Amino acid sequence: MADCSYHPGKDAVGACVSCGKMVCIACRTELQDKVYCPACANKLFVARSDVPVPATTTPAVKPVSGAWWLLVILPLLFGGWCWIGGIIAWAVNKDKDPKKAKSMLIWGIVLTVIYMVLLTIFIILVVAGFLILELPQM
Ligand SMILES: [Zn+2]
Ligand SMILES: [Zn+2]
Structure with missing residues (x-):
């Protein structure tokens, strides 16, 4: 016997299926009337386990720091x-x-x-205000 x-040095009593x-x-x-070696039994047990094992097996969403919003x-x-900040934050965190x-x-x-719209409105108001102030003198 092998x-x-x-x-x-120890006699084998069977072979892993x-x-x-x-x-x-x-x-x-x-396991279920089949003989496995410790390594395969381990793999099988992990694969069949319905209990969520810590982070390694569950494709859990990794925490992303709220600081990225800044x-x-x-x-x-x-x-x-x-938009540049948004692209950077997205590129860094898209996998997490x-x-x-x-x-x-x-x-x-x-x-x-929103910034562009507000800026445009602001510029229009400033220009309009400038024109209104200037007109009487013209
Ligand atoms: Zn052994
Ligand atoms: Zn095996």
């Missing part, structure tokens, strides 16, 4: 380049939390548009 693949390695009485694992909103104070990253990108663009 030796156990995991314990040289999955990988074919010889197993001794100590590391033989029986990158989207702060440019309002510095010339309205929110696609939804949040996308909403940052959208908000970046929306804020840029």
